[in-house]
Amino acid sequence: MKRTPHLLAIQSHVVFGHAGNSAAVFPMQRVGVNVWPLNTVQFSNHTQYGQWAGEVLAPQQIPELVEGIAAIGELGNCDAVLSGYLGSAAQGRAILTGVARIKAMNPKALYLCDPVMGHPEKGCSVPAEVSDFLLEEAAAVADFMCPNQLELDSFSGRKPQSLFDCLAMARALLARGPKAVLVKHLDYPGKSAEVFEMLLVTAEGSWHLQRPLLAFPRQPVGVGDLTSGLFLARILLGDSLVAAFEFTASAVHEVLLETQACASYELELVRAQDRIAHPRVRFEATSISL
Numbered sequence: 001m002k003r004t005p006h007l008l009a010i011q012s013h014v015v016f017g018h019a020g021n022s023a024a025v026f027p028m029q030r031v032g033v034n035v036w037p038l039n040t041v042q043f044s045n046h047t048q049y050g051q052w053a054g055e056v057l058a059p060q061q062i063p064e065l066v067e068g069i070a071a072i073g074e075l076g077n078c079d080a081v082l083s084g085y086l087g088s089a090a091q092g093r094a095i096l097t098g099v100a101r102i103k104a105m106n107p108k109a110l111y112l113c114d115p116v117m118g119h120p121e122k123g124c125s126v127p128a129e130v131s132d133f134l135l136e137e138a139a140a141v142a143d144f145m146c147p148n149q150l151e152l153d154s155f156s157g158r159k160p161q162s163l164f165d166c167l168a169m170a171r172a173l174l175a176r177g178p179k180a181v182l183v184k185h186l187d188y189p190g191k192s193a194e195v196f197e198m199l200l201v202t203a204e205g206s207w208h209l210q211r212p213l214l215a216f217p218r219q220p221v222g223v224g225d226l227t228s229g230l231f232l233a234r235i236l237l238g239d240s241l242v243a244a245f246e247f248t249a250s251a252v253h254e255v256l257l258e259t260q261a262c263a264s265y266e267l268e269l270v271r272a273q274d275r276i277a278h279p280r281v282r283f284e285a286t287s288i289s290l
């Protein structure tokens, strides 16, 4: 029998609704991964409501919790670490310490960093020290980085002129160390208004994928966290990078279809669970080059 992979997921938790671990843990479990959620913040709700209650986890708690797992002899069973929304750069450094500890026990363990920087225009952004940390420190250690366009622009210090420019920017991030860069959401001058586009860049090549752009009165939150989580989960389950990319786009689309059908602001993960595991559609990625 094939072993069930174990994944340490270090990101935010919301009591109500879905963002961070609250968007990613259940879908990753549903596709067949054992998830160890380590919550960097516990907020009442995601920050795009404009108000929330709750606290950021003290950075030293991260290595302490990792050591606690080591103390019961389980840390070497960790196959991957996922990190998302960070409350501070200190939390980010504590995560890298945990990643190093896990990789020392299991050299095959993978680290996916979702460089969450928020949406300044939606009233959500992270301190400059966090974006500097992500580019200068996390990118050198991460096996996979999954920025959206805003995050890729922030890394590049500019906005793209074209799709090929996005590709060049993603390649520049790849050159900082990761095995793959998944751009979860592309935006560039001339992009078609009807489609939602993504990009996967690896040392072997680059792939572009389109899925329908759905209309929402208010953009749902947690889509990025769901995307990163499913991508890593499918890699752990044995998919190639391109297959994991295609599966992820398809499963996320299923969640958005259900969310739209329910006229819900929060992602309808529970209702979409069977289609997360078995998406009805399969979007195919096409190879592109500069």
Ligand SMILES: Nc1ncnc2c1ncn2[C@@H]1O[C@H](COP(=O)(O)OP(=O)(O)O)[C@@H](O)[C@H]1O
Residues within 6 Å of the ligand: 148, 149, 184, 185, 196, 211, 212, 213, 214, 215, 216, 219, 220, 221, 222, 223, 224, 225, 227, 253, 256
């Ligand atoms: N197919 C789609 N149709 C419409 N909106 C989408 C679609 N997929 C994602 N979105 C929205 O696009 C925005 C950008 O998504 P993305 O950058 O992937 O993730 P996030 O901002 O959640 O990290 C989000 O607000 C998300 O809700």
Ligand SMILES: Cc1ncc(COP(=O)(O)O)c(C=O)c1O
Residues within 6 Å of the ligand: 012, 013, 014, 019, 020, 043, 045, 046, 047, 048, 085, 116, 124, 220, 221, 222, 223, 224, 225, 226
């Ligand atoms: C607490 C929290 N975590 C994570 C996120 C990131 O969500 P997304 O997947 O939309 O980038 C947000 C966005 O507002 C948030 O408020």
Ligand SMILES: [Mg+2]
Residues within 6 Å of the ligand: 116, 117, 118, 148, 224, 225
């Ligand atoms: Mg995001």
